[in-house]
Amino acid sequence: MMARAPQLHEMKSLTLLGSTGSIGGNTLDVVRHNSDLYRIHALAAGNNVAAILKQIIEFRPDVAVLATSRAIDLLATALADSALPRSNWPELVSGPAALVEVATAPSVDMVISAIVGIAGLEATYEAVRLGKRVGLANKEVLVSGGRLVMDAVAQSGAQLLPIDSEHNGVHQCLRAGNRDQVTKLILTASGGPFRNTSQHEMESVTPAQALNHPTWKMGQRITIDCATLMNKGFEVIEACWLFDFAPTQVEVVIHPQSTVHAMIEYSDGSVLAQVSATDMRMPIQYALTWPERWQASVPKIDWTQARHWDFAPPDFHRFPLLKLAYQCQEAGGSATCTLNAADEVAVEAFLKGEIGFPGIAAVVEQTLGRMPNRQPRTVGDILEIDKESRFMARELVARQPAALPVPARV
Numbered sequence: 051m052m053a054r055a056p057q058l059h060e061m062k063s064l065t066l067l068g069s070t071g072s073i074g075g076n077t078l079d080v081v082r083h084n085s086d087l088y089r090i091h092a093l094a095a096g097n098n099v100a101a102i103l104k105q106i107i108e109f110r111p112d113v114a115v116l117a118t119s120r121a122i123d124l125l126a127t128a129l130a131d132s133a134l135p136r137s138n139w140p141e142l143v144s145g146p147a148a149l150v151e152v153a154t155a156p157s158v159d160m161v162i163s164a165i166v167g168i169a170g171l172e173a174t175y176e177a178v179r180l181g182k183r184v185g186l187a188n189k190e191v192l193v194s195g196g197r198l199v200m201d202a203v204a205q206s207g208a209q210l211l212p213i214d215s216e217h218n219g220v221h222q223c224l225r226a227g228n229r230d231q232v233t234k235l236i237l238t239a240s241g242g243p244f245r246n247t248s249q250h251e252m253e254s255v256t257p258a259q260a261l262n263h264p265t266w267k268m269g270q271r272i273t274i275d276c277a278t279l280m281n282k283g284f285e286v287i288e289a290c291w292l293f294d295f296a297p298t299q300v301e302v303v304i305h306p307q308s309t310v311h312a313m314i315e316y317s318d319g320s321v322l323a324q325v326s327a328t329d330m331r332m333p334i335q336y337a338l339t340w341p342e343r344w345q346a347s348v349p350k351i352d353w354t355q356a357r358h359w360d361f362a363p364p365d366f367h368r369f370p371l372l373k374l375a376y377q378c379q380e381a382g383g384s385a386t387c388t389l390n391a392a393d394e395v396a397v398e399a400f401l402k403g404e405i406g407f408p409g410i411a412a413v414v415e416q417t418l419g420r421m422p423n424r425q426p427r428t429v430g431d432i433l434e435i436d437k438e439s440r441f442m443a444r445e446l447v448a449r450q451p452a453a454l455p456v457p458a459r460v
């Protein structure tokens with residue numbers, strides 16, 4: 051068998067924030083295949099007791115964190131009913147302070163940040179501040195707190211490795227040349243399920259249609275964000291922070307096959323692309339092993355099959371949230387934090403049938419128009435702006451026209 055990694059590796063200790071999610075499950079699969087190289091210090095998740103129980107039994111972490119004490123009580127009951135002897139139980143803790151604790155524990159070498167939304171901000175920030183190596187999936191961390199987090203990276207020297215596939219692709223491409231000779235980053239977007247849907251038809255699309263992503267299987271929030279292209283807008287912001295580019299230097303191109311993840315253009319006009327299967331275990335393993343590459347059980351592209359790749363510019367008119375993301379990043383300050391908060395509220399409202407699909411962009415735009423722009427200086431400032439923006443967005447949800455009834459089938 052081919053050696054997976056050089057001999058000198060010490061066992062590394064990992065905290066996984068968001069273990070029961072889509073990225074969390076993929077991360078555990080990578081760890082499962084490299085169990086001699088990574089051990090789990092802590093698993094942290096929201097409220098999914100059944101899922102974390104299975105993970106505890108397989109990965110035997112030192113600590114398990116859930117969002118509420120009620121969920122932890124349920125987990126303790128489930129553990130008592132399981133075959134795992136009490137002496138092998140992890141420490142059971144709950145709440146935001148526990149997330150910070152497991153992300154900053156001295157024994158932890160690396161943190162995977164894969165909680166969805168702003169709930170992941172503080173623990174990720176504190177890990178960065180301590181100079182931990184962080185694999186970043188949670189893009190909302192940089193969308194809402196980009197300046198704060200990147201200042202902390204600069205101060206602590208933390209390695210912040212992107213797991214979002216496009217940014218992971220950029221990270222790989224940037225290894226080919228000098229950063230100051232790069233003129234442009236190009237992020238690809240699948241275009242989502244409504245790539246070819248007319249503006250009129252988009253008025254009556256349902257949550258089920260919007261959740262039907264053509265190429266990736268992910269959590270609900272990010273899947274709806276792909277359908278509105280808000281996700282790509284967040285990724286533009288994320289790219290600006292991660293790689294220190296202006297929004298005008300980050301371009302989005304629709305590429306329905308999702309095989310080219312990102313490209314970079316050098317000053318001489320040469321363009322490099324990162325290409326791999328649509329499988330998040332690739333960028334996750336890259337973050338775990340960088341600067342090395344190990345063998346992975348990820349599908350390889352079969353070049354014996356005929357294939358074609360399409361590229362087209364995005365339609366800013368049908369997908370106004372993409373444009374809004376550029377404008378918010380240009381504006382700076384708290385605009386992108388409000389953008390994220392309002393979008394999260396609007397997506398929830400759409401999924402509950404309270405507003406129609408175009409209502410998502412309307413709520414976000416109106417919230418931005420009503421919230422003053424400030425310069426957040428602490429995580430507390432960001433959480434406060436996030437809270438106020440959500441409050442405003444919820445008020446605006448109530449003022450939107452109700453979702454159109456689903457058209458009867460003929």
Ligand code: NAD
Pocket residue numbers: 067068069070071072073074094095096097098116117163164165166167169187188189190213214215266267268269270271272330
């Ligand atoms: P998901 O909804 O599948 O999982 C989210 C995880 O966060 C779950 O484990 C959930 O229990 C946990 N969580 C939620 N609220 C919590 C709280 N208050 N405290 C502790 N844990 C909490 O989401 P996902 O698709 O895995 O995405 C996770 C993050 O990664 C998102 O920010 C997303 O934008 C980003 N991302 C995901 C993908 C993907 O392929 N899924 C790709 C790129 C980036």
Ligand code: MG
Pocket residue numbers: 214215216285
């Ligand atoms: Mg992405």
